[in-house]
Amino acid sequence: MTRPSELVVVTGASTGIGRATAQRLALDGLHVLAGVRRQEDAERLAAVNVEPLILDITNDDHVAALGERVAGDGRRLRALVNNAGIAINAPVETLELKEWRRQFDVSVFGQIAVTRALLPAILAGTGRVINIGSVAGRVAMPSFGPYAAAKFAMEAVSDALRREVAEFGVEVVVITPGAVRTNMTESGIATATRLSEGMTPEQHGRYDKLMAAFLRQVEAFARDGVEPERAAAVISRAIAARKPRTRYTVGPDAAMVVPLSRIVPDRLLDRVLRRQMKLN
Numbered sequence: 001m002t003r004p005s006e007l008v009v010v011t012g013a014s015t016g017i018g019r020a021t022a023q024r025l026a027l028d029g030l031h032v033l034a035g036v037r038r039q040e041d042a043e044r045l046a047a048v049n050v051e052p053l054i055l056d057i058t059n060d061d062h063v064a065a066l067g068e069r070v071a072g073d074g075r076r077l078r079a080l081v082n083n084a085g086i087a088i089n090a091p092v093e094t095l096e097l098k099e100w101r102r103q104f105d106v107s108v109f110g111q112i113a114v115t116r117a118l119l120p121a122i123l124a125g126t127g128r129v130i131n132i133g134s135v136a137g138r139v140a141m142p143s144f145g146p147y148a149a150a151k152f153a154m155e156a157v158s159d160a161l162r163r164e165v166a167e168f169g170v171e172v173v174v175i176t177p178g179a180v181r182t183n184m185t186e187s188g189i190a191t192a193t194r195l196s197e198g199m200t201p202e203q204h205g206r207y208d209k210l211m212a213a214f215l216r217q218v219e220a221f222a223r224d225g226v227e228p229e230r231a232a233a234v235i236s237r238a239i240a241a242r243k244p245r246t247r248y249t250v251g252p253d254a255a256m257v258v259p260l261s262r263i264v265p266d267r268l269l270d271r272v273l274r275r276q277m278k279l280n
């Protein structure tokens, strides 16, 4: 087997979309530097063309080591897939600032840190930045505020970066999945349940119905979601395309909601979301 001549970095590759993407891109013939946070995940993931690295994207030393690993490799960095993420969801009033900061530390500042560390290599090799967004980065459902805020922020960062580096031949692409069957459902439910327990009696009075609707919604995402391999295939396409689109959706829900979000007035969308969450 020949040694791949190009690198790709995938963050958050221990499970879900990240793992499926690392495996898919290795099959595409790229050498995948796959970021994981635990040694046991590294051992599980290691395979032909998949080289796990310990990478917590909120850890400055890990991010600097990744930059050095890529710079010292000598091969072209074809793409960075900013996939790592967490989902902290609760009504705005109930969520302490430290939880908002944690959401942003991982899903915004961590993405930016990795992007900044690897941009010199991406510019040198006219590579690509692939940011994993979400339908929640286009439509903020009630109780999804922190996660949606982080994903909206990354939409803006992606637009700005795309316009900054286009003239140097670097493409910036946002992948917008709808529901995908991954660990995020379980961890999202566990986090929301923990946060609910910290609510005051008044907040329980105001938001218990909403939190029950939230849990039903997340369970429906898990039931109806597409497999992570489907997202991996779209990411593979965005990397391989000669002239990629600026945005790709994954799954039928995203394909429907994203175009609608551009044209439906706010008040109408408010009513649609209340009905969808059975809040009426």
Ligand SMILES: NC(=O)c1ccc[n+]([C@@H]2O[C@H](COP(=O)([O-])OP(=O)(O)OC[C@H]3O[C@@H](n4cnc5c(N)ncnc54)[C@H](OP(=O)(O)O)[C@@H]3O)[C@@H](O)[C@H]2O)c1
Pocket: 011, 012, 013, 014, 015, 016, 017, 018, 035, 036, 037, 038, 055, 056, 057, 058, 082, 083, 084, 085, 086, 106, 110, 132, 133, 134, 135, 176, 177, 178, 179, 180, 181, 182, 183, 184, 185, 187, 221, 225, 228
């Ligand atoms: N599932 C969906 O329905 C859906 C829909 C739209 C968008 N997305 C997006 O898709 C991406 C992947 O999520 P997923 O659904 O595949 O969920 P997942 O299975 O929970 O994967 C999340 C990944 O992020 C990693 N991660 C979390 N915090 C990290 C940190 N500080 N540093 C480095 N890695 C970290 C996790 O590592 P550990 O195992 O170490 O925690 C895991 O590998 C996320 O950006 C998510 O927002 C998912």
